[in-house]
Amino acid sequence: MTSPDPSSGTGSAVEAAGLTLSYRGTRAVDDVSLDLGRGVIGLLGPNGAGKTTLLRILATATPPDKGSMRVLGHDPRSVRGRTEARRVLGYLPQNPGFHPGFTAFEFVDYVAILKEMTDRRARHAEVRRVLDGVGLAELRGKRIRALSGGMRQRVALAAALVGDPGFLVLDEPTVGLDPEQRMRFRELIAEAGAGRTVLLSTHQTEDVAMLCGRVIVMDRGRIRFDGTPAELAALAEGRVWSSTERSPGALAGWRTGTGEFRNLGDPPAHAALLTPTLEDGYLLALDGQPVAP
Numbered sequence: 001m002t003s004p005d006p007s008s009g010t011g012s013a014v015e016a017a018g019l020t021l022s023y024r025g026t027r028a029v030d031d032v033s034l035d036l037g038r039g040v041i042g043l044l045g046p047n048g049a050g051k052t053t054l055l056r057i058l059a060t061a062t063p064p065d066k067g068s069m070r071v072l073g074h075d076p077r078s079v080r081g082r083t084e085a086r087r088v089l090g091y092l093p094q095n096p097g098f099h100p101g102f103t104a105f106e107f108v109d110y111v112a113i114l115k116e117m118t119d120r121r122a123r124h125a126e127v128r129r130v131l132d133g134v135g136l137a138e139l140r141g142k143r144i145r146a147l148s149g150g151m152r153q154r155v156a157l158a159a160a161l162v163g164d165p166g167f168l169v170l171d172e173p174t175v176g177l178d179p180e181q182r183m184r185f186r187e188l189i190a191e192a193g194a195g196r197t198v199l200l201s202t203h204q205t206e207d208v209a210m211l212c213g214r215v216i217v218m219d220r221g222r223i224r225f226d227g228t229p230a231e232l233a234a235l236a237e238g239r240v241w242s243s244t245e246r247s248p249g250a251l252a253g254w255r256t257g258t259g260e261f262r263n264l265g266d267p268p269a270h271a272a273l274l275t276p277t278l279e280d281g282y283l284l285a286l287d288g289q290p291v292a293p
């Protein structure tokens with residue numbers, strides 16, 4: 001592969017400037033600029049924030065109306081640049097479009113064919129490698145319709161890993177997984193993040209807390225926060241407190257299992273402050289204007 005190696009130096013794997021895309025008047029992505037280096041980067045945001053649209057743009061599945069980007073040095077505005085960018089990126093979409101009659105092997109092989117791996121022997125070796133890597137060596141001959149949700153997500157991840165891409169785009173890969181499957185999947189994502197850039201969209205703040213060195217919060221098409229998970233949690237420092245009744249200054253407050261209320265917002269004087277979580281910081285980042293750590 002001829003693309004720059006993101007593991008060398010401090011160069012960003014992905015650079016984007018002013019990305020904008022509207023759907024009939026709705027700015028799904030509104031002037032987004034990003035530099036993504038190595039590691040697992042979390043993308044959080046409420047429904048309709050524009051996460052999927054941004055991921056589709058970065059994965060070269062949808063061109064933006066405005067703005068520019070480079071994926072491992074390749075500019076997807078030209079056909080050649082797009083082809084090169086697609087060679088060095090892997091994309092796990094929200095709906096991977098499985099043909100349920102395919103086996104795991106056939107599906108990943110199909111994706112490898114789309115990635116223009118024409119040498120059958122080398123391609124099949126690569127399909128076996130990625131399926132082994134996600135723990136599906138034994139199940140590669142099984143039909144996708146017979147696999148559990150967690151196993152299907154592994155097939156989708158294997159497909160995204162074909163060709164050992166330097167940039168991996170994962171759109172809500174842990175949705176619908178039970179806690180054990182989610183934990184297993186986190187192991188695979190963390191492994192995939194070693195030595196490459198992984199952009200992980202999720203609604204699970206816990207995924208971000210467990211996996212990511214950096215988190216980006218998006219809302220209404222714009223980036224509201226970009227920093228470490230600890231910095232996101234710290235936005236709620238001094239703004240989470242417990243009380244015996246719901247406080248009037250609380251943006252959110254609920255009675256917990258202990259009978260005490262846990263409140264988030266503007267605390268009254270002498271409030272019994274609690275340690276904030278990443279979710280508290282996330283909710284405050286959504287509530288306010290763009291915030292810097």
Ligand SMILES: Nc1ncnc2c1ncn2[C@@H]1O[C@H](COP(=O)(O)OP(=O)(O)OP(=O)(O)O)[C@@H](O)[C@H]1O
Nearest residue numbers: 023026027028045046047048049050051052053054
């Ligand atoms: N193909 C489309 N046609 C029209 N509007 C769209 C299309 N795709 C997305 N949108 C709109 O763009 C906005 C952003 O949607 P997007 O799916 O990117 O958000 P999201 O953050 O991924 O949401 P979710 O977490 O629910 O997946 C929403 O207002 C959505 O309704």
